[in-house]
Amino acid sequence: MKRPTIADVARRAGVSKGAVSYALNGLPGVSEATRQRILAIAAEIGFNPSSAARALSGASAEAVGLALCRPARTLGIEPFFMELISGVEAELAARSYALTLQMVADQEAEIAVYRRWWGERRVDGVLVCDLRTGDRRVPVLEELGLPAVVIGGPGGTGRLASVWSDDAAALMEAVEYLVALGHQRIARVGGLPDLRHTEIRTEAFTRVCRRLGLADAVTVPSDYTGEEGARATRRLLSSPARPSAVIYDNDVMAIAGLSVAQEMGLIVPADLSIVAWDDSPLCRLVHPPLTALGRDIPAYGAHAARRLLAVIGGAAAGAVQDEPAHLTPRGSTAPPRGR
Amino acid sequence: MKRPTIADVARRAGVSKGAVSYALNGLPGVSEATRQRILAIAAEIGFNPSSAARALSGASAEAVGLALCRPARTLGIEPFFMELISGVEAELAARSYALTLQMVADQEAEIAVYRRWWGERRVDGVLVCDLRTGDRRVPVLEELGLPAVVIGGPGGTGRLASVWSDDAAALMEAVEYLVALGHQRIARVGGLPDLRHTEIRTEAFTRVCRRLGLADAVTVPSDYTGEEGARATRRLLSSPARPSAVIYDNDVMAIAGLSVAQEMGLIVPADLSIVAWDDSPLCRLVHPPLTALGRDIPAYGAHAARRLLAVIGGAAAGAVQDEPAHLTPRGSTAPPRGR
DNA sequence: CTGAAAGCGCTTACAG
DNA sequence: CTGAAAGCGCTTACAG
Structure with a gap:
C-alpha cells in the first residue's frame, strides 16, 4: 500500500x-x-x-503545541481545558494546522518540552496556559524566539503576545451584585495562589470590598479540587463570623461548597449564596443551579489560536483583550435570610 | 537565532x-x-x-493521532476524554511520541482526517474512540493500512487491534447489587444508542433483568448531556410504575438525575437509588455522593497507547481486555423505602 | 571504527 | 508558462 x-x-x-x-x-x-x-x-x-517533506523544505511544521501542566486526574474534571482545546482546535483545523498536545509535570519539564519542540521544528508556535507570577517560561520563550501566545494576564507576559480577559472587572460585578442583594459578609475561595489570574482576582476582591466597606473580605487559597473546595467551605461556614455569600474560583469547588452547605444543614441560597467562576454545564446540573461568572471558553481558545497563527505569520506581539466574564444569576444567590 | x-x-x-x-x-x-x-x-x-528530517528519511513520524467526534461544549463536561487523553499522553511522552489531536464533526470528517494524516505521514498510527455498530471507520482504516487501536468492543473491530473493558459484567454487578438491596423496579438511562458499548450495556441489562425476574426493566436512550439525562429522569419518575433505582450511562446524566429527583421532592436514596457509570471526582462532589461504576481511565488510555505503539512496531492485532469497571457504593443507593 | 554519498519528498529560485 | 536542479536535515547502506 x-x-x-x-x-x-x-x-x-x-x-x-x-x-x-x-x-x-x-x-x-x-x-x-x-x-x-x-x-x-x-x-x-x-x-x-508529506508534512515532513514540506516542513523540511523550509515550509513550516503546520503544527502548534500546547503543554498542560496539571495532574492527569485533576485535568479531567475541570471543563475549562477541554473547552479551551476545542476552541483552539476548531480554529487550527480550519487552517489545516495540527495541535500537538503534551502533559508535563512542572514548569521545568514544560520548558524542556518547548526547547525540544523548537529544536525538532515540530511546532511553529505554542500556546501558554496558567501564567504564574514571575513565570520562568516567559524569558525562555523569548530567548528561543519560539512564537508564543500567553493565555492570561494582563502583565507578566514580557515581550510575548497574549490574550487576556478582565477578571478584575468580572469579580467586581459579582461582588457588587451580592452587595446589592444585601450581603455584607462575602468570602472567596481562590485558586492556586501563584497563578497570575488568582493574584489579579485576589487583589480586585480586596479592593472592591474595601471600596464598598465590607469587613472580613477573606480569601481562602485553594487548588481548584473539590476536596480543597469542600475543606475551605467547611472552615468558612464554621467560623463565628460566617459569610452569607461565597465566591469560588472555579465551578468544581463551587459545587463541592454547595454540597458542604447542604451537609451542614444550610439552605442555599437562603442561608448561603454561592457564585462560581467558569460557568459550565456543571453549574446547571446541580440543585439549585449556580449563579456563575462565565464566558465563551471555546471562543477564547479560538481567539488565542488566531493570535498565535498571526504571530507565526509575523504579526507584532502585544496583549489583546478578550471579552470579560459576565454574571448569570441563577438559584444559588438571593438576599441573605433575615434581611 | x-x-x-x-x-x-x-x-x-x-x-x-x-x-x-x-x-x-x-x-x-x-x-x-x-x-x-x-x-x-x-x-x-x-x-x-529535526523531526521532519527524521520522518523524511524513512524513520517514523513519532506521532500518534486522536480524532474526537463530539461537539465542543459537550466534550468539556465529561471527564472521561480528558482522563483518557492524560493516560495516552503519559505513555507517549515516555517514548517521546507526540499526540496530535483533532476535533471532527462526524464520521465522514474523521475518515477524511485519517486519509490526510496517513497521506501526509503526519502520524504513525491512530487511536479510535466511540466505536459504533457497523462503524464505517473500521474498513477504511483496514484498507489504508494505518496502524490503529480501537478503544472499545468487543466485536465490530474487524481486523484492527482493540482494547476493551467488560461493560456487560460491570452492569450485571450493579443490577445484582440493587436487587440485593431489595429493588425490583430498576430503570436505565442509556448513552447514545448507536455506540457499540451502549448496545452491549443495553443487551446485558435486558438479559440480567430477565434472569433476575425483574419487570419493567426499561432503558431510556439519551445522549450523555445533562439536559437529556434530566428529561429522561423526569419521564421515568412521572410514570405510574416509578422505578426505585436508576442506572445512568455517565456521571453527568446521573448528577442531572439527582437534581431532578430533589426538585421533585424525592429523597435520594430513600425514594430513589442512583448508580452512575464513569466514576469521576464529580460523583463525590454532590450530595449524597453517587454510587458509581468506575475504573482507572488514565490507565485505560495508557494501555491503549501501549498497544498502539506495539502495533506500529509490527505486533499482531487482536483484542486485549482491560480491567472491568467495579462498583463503589456511596450514599446514593440504599434499600427502597417501605421495605 | 569512520567517512562520503545517496536518498527521503517536497519547495523554490533559476533558466529557458 | 514550464522544466531541471539544488537544497532542507536527517538516516543508512556502502566503501575504506
Whole structure:
C-alpha cells in the first residue's frame, strides 16, 4: 500500500514535480487548465503532500503545541481545558494546522518540552496556559524566539503576545451584585495562589470590598479540587463570623461548597449564596443551579489560536483583550435570610 | 537565532554527520569515547534532531493521532476524554511520541482526517474512540493500512487491534447489587444508542433483568448531556410504575438525575437509588455522593497507547481486555423505602 | 571504527 | 508558462 508522492502525480499528469507543487499550492506558474488537471489527478489517487517533506523544505511544521501542566486526574474534571482545546482546535483545523498536545509535570519539564519542540521544528508556535507570577517560561520563550501566545494576564507576559480577559472587572460585578442583594459578609475561595489570574482576582476582591466597606473580605487559597473546595467551605461556614455569600474560583469547588452547605444543614441560597467562576454545564446540573461568572471558553481558545497563527505569520506581539466574564444569576444567590 | 543542525555538531566534534547520527541513536559504528564527546557537544549547543528530517528519511513520524467526534461544549463536561487523553499522553511522552489531536464533526470528517494524516505521514498510527455498530471507520482504516487501536468492543473491530473493558459484567454487578438491596423496579438511562458499548450495556441489562425476574426493566436512550439525562429522569419518575433505582450511562446524566429527583421532592436514596457509570471526582462532589461504576481511565488510555505503539512496531492485532469497571457504593443507593 | 554519498519528498529560485 | 536542479536535515547502506 504505497502512498502516492508528488512524483506519481507529476508522472500521471505528464508535468514536472515543480509544476505539481505550484498547482497544489495555488501559486502562479501553471496555466489554469494544467492546474485543474493536476488537482483532479491528485484527488483521484488520494495524494496528500508529506508534512515532513514540506516542513523540511523550509515550509513550516503546520503544527502548534500546547503543554498542560496539571495532574492527569485533576485535568479531567475541570471543563475549562477541554473547552479551551476545542476552541483552539476548531480554529487550527480550519487552517489545516495540527495541535500537538503534551502533559508535563512542572514548569521545568514544560520548558524542556518547548526547547525540544523548537529544536525538532515540530511546532511553529505554542500556546501558554496558567501564567504564574514571575513565570520562568516567559524569558525562555523569548530567548528561543519560539512564537508564543500567553493565555492570561494582563502583565507578566514580557515581550510575548497574549490574550487576556478582565477578571478584575468580572469579580467586581459579582461582588457588587451580592452587595446589592444585601450581603455584607462575602468570602472567596481562590485558586492556586501563584497563578497570575488568582493574584489579579485576589487583589480586585480586596479592593472592591474595601471600596464598598465590607469587613472580613477573606480569601481562602485553594487548588481548584473539590476536596480543597469542600475543606475551605467547611472552615468558612464554621467560623463565628460566617459569610452569607461565597465566591469560588472555579465551578468544581463551587459545587463541592454547595454540597458542604447542604451537609451542614444550610439552605442555599437562603442561608448561603454561592457564585462560581467558569460557568459550565456543571453549574446547571446541580440543585439549585449556580449563579456563575462565565464566558465563551471555546471562543477564547479560538481567539488565542488566531493570535498565535498571526504571530507565526509575523504579526507584532502585544496583549489583546478578550471579552470579560459576565454574571448569570441563577438559584444559588438571593438576599441573605433575615434581611 | 539559528537552530543547530547535525552538521553543526559534526563540525564541532570533528566527525562526519553520519557519526553524529550513530552516536545520537545509540547505534554501533562509533567508539564509546567519540559517542560521549558527541553527546556532550549536542547537549551543550542544545541540538535536537529535526523531526521532519527524521520522518523524511524513512524513520517514523513519532506521532500518534486522536480524532474526537463530539461537539465542543459537550466534550468539556465529561471527564472521561480528558482522563483518557492524560493516560495516552503519559505513555507517549515516555517514548517521546507526540499526540496530535483533532476535533471532527462526524464520521465522514474523521475518515477524511485519517486519509490526510496517513497521506501526509503526519502520524504513525491512530487511536479510535466511540466505536459504533457497523462503524464505517473500521474498513477504511483496514484498507489504508494505518496502524490503529480501537478503544472499545468487543466485536465490530474487524481486523484492527482493540482494547476493551467488560461493560456487560460491570452492569450485571450493579443490577445484582440493587436487587440485593431489595429493588425490583430498576430503570436505565442509556448513552447514545448507536455506540457499540451502549448496545452491549443495553443487551446485558435486558438479559440480567430477565434472569433476575425483574419487570419493567426499561432503558431510556439519551445522549450523555445533562439536559437529556434530566428529561429522561423526569419521564421515568412521572410514570405510574416509578422505578426505585436508576442506572445512568455517565456521571453527568446521573448528577442531572439527582437534581431532578430533589426538585421533585424525592429523597435520594430513600425514594430513589442512583448508580452512575464513569466514576469521576464529580460523583463525590454532590450530595449524597453517587454510587458509581468506575475504573482507572488514565490507565485505560495508557494501555491503549501501549498497544498502539506495539502495533506500529509490527505486533499482531487482536483484542486485549482491560480491567472491568467495579462498583463503589456511596450514599446514593440504599434499600427502597417501605421495605 | 569512520567517512562520503545517496536518498527521503517536497519547495523554490533559476533558466529557458 | 514550464522544466531541471539544488537544497532542507536527517538516516543508512556502502566503501575504506
